[in-house]
Amino acid sequence: MFGKKKPIPQIDKEQLELIENAQKRIKQKKLLYVHFVLFLIGALFLILANTVLGIGEDFKIFEINWFVFAILLWLFFFFYHAFNVFISHKFMGKAWEKQQLEKLVAKQQARIEKLKAGFVKEETLIAQSEVYNESTTKIENLKPNAKKSKLTIIVAAAENDAIGKGNKLIWHLSDDLKRFKSLTNGHHIIMGRKTFESFPKPLPNRTHVVISRQDNYKVPDGVILVHSLKDAIDAAKTDLQPFIIGGGEIYKQAMNLADKIEITRVHENFDADAYFPKIDTSIWKETSNVFHKKDENHDYEFSFLTYERK
Numbered sequence: 191m192f193g194k195k196k197p198i199p200q201i202d203k204e205q206l207e208l209i210e211n212a213q214k215r216i217k218q219k220k221l222l223y224v225h226f227v228l229f230l231i232g233a234l235f236l237i238l239a240n241t242v243l244g245i246g247e248d249f250k251i252f253e254i255n256w257f258v259f260a261i262l263l264w265l266f267f268f269f270y271h272a273f274n275v276f277i278s279h280k281f282m283g284k285a286w287e288k289q290q291l292e293k294l295v296a297k298q299q300a301r302i303e304k305l306k307a308g309f310v311k312e313e314t315l316i317a318q319s320e321v322y323n324e325s326t327t328k329i330e331n332l333k334p335n336a337k338k339s340k341l342t343i344i345v346a347a348a349e350n351d352a353i354g355k356g357n358k359l360i361w362h363l364s365d366d367l368k369r370f371k372s373l374t375n376g377h378h379i380i381m382g383r384k385t386f387e388s389f390p391k392p393l394p395n396r397t398h399v400v401i402s403r404q405d406n407y408k409v410p411d412g413v414i415l416v417h418s419l420k421d422a423i424d425a426a427k428t429d430l431q432p433f434i435i436g437g438g439e440i441y442k443q444a445m446n447l448a449d450k451i452e453i454t455r456v457h458e459n460f461d462a463d464a465y466f467p468k469i470d471t472s473i474w475k476e477t478s479n480v481f482h483k484k485d486e487n488h489d490y491e492f493s494f495l496t497y498e499r500k
């Protein structure tokens with residue numbers, strides 16, 4: 191009632207049948223052995239009965255004592271018995287062999303079916319993964335060099351996501367500018383036409399890629415003009431870390447394509463006309479956060495945050 195019942199080992203029907211057959215066979219051989227012993231004793235007894243006790247002394251067939259025929263007859267029965275045990279296996283017989291063979295064949299067929307089903311499943315999985323790879327490749331093709339390069343957004347945004355007003359930055363934070371310079375140094379910087387116009391002149395040691403819908407927009411030598419964000423990313427495909435540097439319109443379009451966001455979060459709210467899009471934390475995870483206090487060079491507290499696509 192309280193203790194667990196010991197599990198009784200389960201023997202299937204076939205195993206039971208095999209055990210029963212083996213037991214029968216042992217019994218059969220034992221009987222043959224007993225028969226043999228009885229035959230020896232019996233033969234000796236017949237010989238003694240005739241020669242010592244003189245039973246049927248006068249009864250002879252072709253001048254041969256009767257016990258010889260009696261022993262030969264018994265020997266014949268003994269051989270017949272032995273023949274049944276070792277040659278014809280009477281109780282097993284052909285039918286039994288056939289039945290065992292059929293069982294074996296059925297078992298093998300079941301195994302083959304199982305293997306076939308396994309192969310079909312495997313093939314389906316391979317086919318599905320090929321389709322998946324193909325579709326992934328198609329998506330990746332829309333994002334040139336995406337596998338190798340890390341498209342990074344770099345921005346400074348207020349608590350209310352404000353980034354600029356009147357085509358100007360709202361604050362001056364020297365450590366933020368230093369960080370921008372060191373991170374983007376030697377890389378492609380992709381920007382909207384308005385952001386480009388907010389610079390007094392192109393920044394040194396960076397390849398500027400400017401996006402505009404205007405066909406006749408004039409840019410200085412060395413600055414690349416493109417007419418879509420996709421073309422801008424294409425123009426930067428040799429770069430392992432091209433940067434999207436703004437402004438509001440371009441950030442909005444780049445959010446779905448970027449792999450990383452380097453954001454300086456200024457811990458204030460500001461009135462603005464350009465904003466950074468909300469960062470969806472179900473897509474982006476924060477991987478670094480460094481706080482910077484207010485001081486003589488910085489009018490506001492801010493934090494350098496890094497987000498990476500989950």
Ligand SMILES: NC(=O)c1ccc[n+]([C@@H]2O[C@H](COP(=O)([O-])OP(=O)(O)OC[C@H]3O[C@@H](n4cnc5c(N)ncnc54)[C@H](OP(=O)(O)O)[C@@H]3O)[C@@H](O)[C@H]2O)c1
Pocket residue numbers: 344345346347352353354355356357358359381382383384385386388401402403404407416417418419435436437438439440441443464
């Ligand atoms: N805080 C920061 O980190 C930061 C960084 C950068 C900029 N900002 C600020 O952001 C503000 C500028 O941002 P914004 O949104 O006004 O302008 P923007 O994004 O810099 O540039 C917008 C312009 O880019 C072109 N453009 C946009 N999408 C395009 C597309 N799909 N195909 C072709 N051309 C496209 C258009 O140029 P055309 O009109 O010539 O066709 C459009 O007028 C400024 O206040 C700036 O100071 C702040």
